[in-house]
Amino acid sequence: MNKNYIILMGILILLAAGLLVLPLKNNSKQLDPEVLMWDIVQPTRYVSTDEVAKMIIEHDPLLVMVDVRSAEDFQLFSLTNAINFPLDSLALDDAKSALTFNKRNMVFYSNDDLKSDQAWVIAKRLGLKNIYVLKGGLNRWIQTIIQPEAPAETASEAEFNLYAFRQGASQYFTGGSISIDQSPQAEIVVSRKKKAKAAEGGC
Amino acid sequence: MNQEIDIQDRPKYINPYFGGVLLGLVLLITFYITGRGLGASGAVKSAVVTTVDKVAPDHAEQNTYMKAFITDDHSPMFNWLVFESFGIFIGGLLSGALFGRIKKLRIEKSPSITNKTRLFAAGIGGILFGIGSQFGRGCSSGAALSGTASSSFGGLLVMLLMFGTGYLVAYFFRKLWI
Amino acid sequence: MGPLIPQGIIPMGWDFVIALLIGIAFGFVLEASGFSSSRNITGVFYGYNFVVLRVFFTAVVVAMIGLQYFDYFGWIDLNQIYVLPTFLSPMIVGAIIMGVGFVLGGFCPGTSYTAIAIGKIDAMVFTGGLFLGIFLFSEFFPFFEQFYYSGNMGSITIGEFFGISNNLVTLIFVVIAVIAFYVTWRIELRVRKNMTQYKF
Structure with missing residues (x-):
């Protein structure tokens, strides 16, 4: 027998055996911790209640509001067209595919911004993009949008403008004196995107 | 027959292990690019469906098996496997030309049988392969080769049983080959 | 990627x-x-x-x-x-039929195309037979439609079937191959x- 063949076969066996001794690989592609740390300290992930209110009123097609509170809380009160995705379900395997909205901006919110911040970190580690957190959560939402406080007499014009906007928004969301026809909250059904379909084969 | 002449006439094939590595790499690249393996009999299936669809469209439409492959927007020939199989043919031409194996039309057979017998056996073999590849979800390249390479249990099953059956029945057809 | x-x-x-x-x-x-x-x-x-x-x-x-x-x-x-899905019984039948066809015809579909390219008449007849075989299968499909879809095990891998990792399957395969070569x-x-x- 040719010696070269013995060497070649040896290489083949070594390669195959190498597969067994390779350390278990980390299957889920998660974000590098350093990159994550950098992103966490950036304040850019926060969006203010005013910005969100504006986007909702303008029916921004790219906006997806994600309520990370429990389903019961979601039933009681939620923002227009928000979808419910409780924090614990983010740990599930299909969370990533369920939350992958093509190039849409996802804004997490909870009562304050603690839970939504956690959700943001998890989502970030899952590799999701275009995700944000509603600064101050629903509490701030109520304070600023639903029951806006009138600025002091001495306040700047910008503040008055903001107040005017908030009053309008308040009326929009609470259905106050300016009656805007608001159909019962339309629900976005969380369409769980199927895993990218494996290519068809055939002979 | 003279041994010396035989050795000189021996067609120059590449080393089978080298060929195997090349074929393995082609298969690997195919998986990498398209996410599926190679195939061959699928092209004939497309040809069958196209022919029946041309000759008797209603009949093809009624057939539960063929119906699935007929769409309004394009012909069943507009199919990945058809293009790939056409490539196989061209590849065979290239290699045949390179190694000087393209010659006039001929029949290859054992000296102990007639041309008629060889062609008859080839035809029957083709029919059986055609039927078997439909049940087996692929032929030797689609099911056995690509299936096994992608660790499919069905692929392994088809490969083992196909060659196993071959060995079992080989004795009865030995006249065809030796 | x-x-x-x-x-x-x-x-x-x-x-x-x-x-x-x-x-x-x-x-x-x-x-x-x-x-x-x-x-x-x-x-x-x-x-x-x-x-x-x-x-x-x-x-x-x-x-x-x-x-x-x-x-x-x-x-x-x-x-x-x-991953080629496994349909147990039809695949067993299909593989056996193909095994007989292999010994009779001496080609499999892919190789017959290359043989046609270099001018083998037997390969052309084989491919003609292939065409006829698939045509016959489609024509008589209603008779064995149920059988065709029976024994569906889904896209099961060799490792899943035997309860071992596919890396181990690969190693076993390599060892068997080397022994077979020898x-x-x-x-x-x-x-x-x-x-x-x-x-x-």
Whole structure:
């Protein structure tokens, strides 16, 4: 027998055996911790209640509001067209595919911004993009949008403008004196995107 | 027959292990690019469906098996496997030309049988392969080769049983080959 | 990363160009290895030429190892690879029918295309038979439709079936292949000694 063949076969066996001794690989592609740390300290992930209110009123097609509170809380009160995705379900395997909205901006919110911040970190580690957190959560939402406080007499014009906007928004969301026809909250059904379909084969 | 002449006439094939590595790499690249393996009999299936669809469209439409492959927007020939199989043919031409194996039309057979017998056996073999590849979800390249390479249990099953059956029945057809 | 086309990295429009190129490479290797000759191929059943076993096993093993490493390095997502689904009973029947057809015809579909390219009439008849066989199958499909879909086990892998990892399956496969290479080499030497009228 040719010696070269013995060497070649040896290489083949070594390669195959190498597969067994390779350390278990980390299957889920998660974000590098350093990159994550950098992103966490950036304040850019926060969006203010005013910005969100504006986007909702303008029916921004790219906006997806994600309520990370429990389903019961979601039933009681939620923002227009928000979808419910409780924090614990983010740990599930299909969370990533369920939350992958093509190039849409996802804004997490909870009562304050603690839970939504956690959700943001998890989502970030899952590799999701275009995700944000509603600064101050629903509490701030109520304070600023639903029951806006009138600025002091001495306040700047910008503040008055903001107040005017908030009053309008308040009326929009609470259905106050300016009656805007608001159909019962339309629900976005969380369409769980199927895993990218494996290519068809055939002979 | 003279041994010396035989050795000189021996067609120059590449080393089978080298060929195997090349074929393995082609298969690997195919998986990498398209996410599926190679195939061959699928092209004939497309040809069958196209022919029946041309000759008797209603009949093809009624057939539960063929119906699935007929769409309004394009012909069943507009199919990945058809293009790939056409490539196989061209590849065979290239290699045949390179190694000087393209010659006039001929029949290859054992000296102990007639041309008629060889062609008859080839035809029957083709029919059986055609039927078997439909049940087996692929032929030797689609099911056995690509299936096994992608660790499919069905692929392994088809490969083992196909060659196993071959060995079992080989004795009865030995006249065809030796 | 990969597979490129299902991931949308290469647009679908290139699909057919790539199909043609891959086919050319496939056909070239088949012909160059000697698969355009039916007597070469069937030698595997009579012990005088094991080229089929060598090429086939080497290719499977190389592709298997390659896929596992590609997956390990994250170059390919094995979940998106098409794993041939297993339909137990129809596959057993199909494989047996193909086995008989293999010995009778001396080709399999892919190799017959390359044999046509170099001018083998028997390969043309074989491909004609293939056409007829698939036509017959489609015509009589309603009679065995139920059987055709029976025994569906889904896209089960060898490792899943035996309850071991697919990496181990690969290693076992390589060891079996190497043993087979050695044994068939010995057999071939002995059989060829007694054969004088066959040109390899």
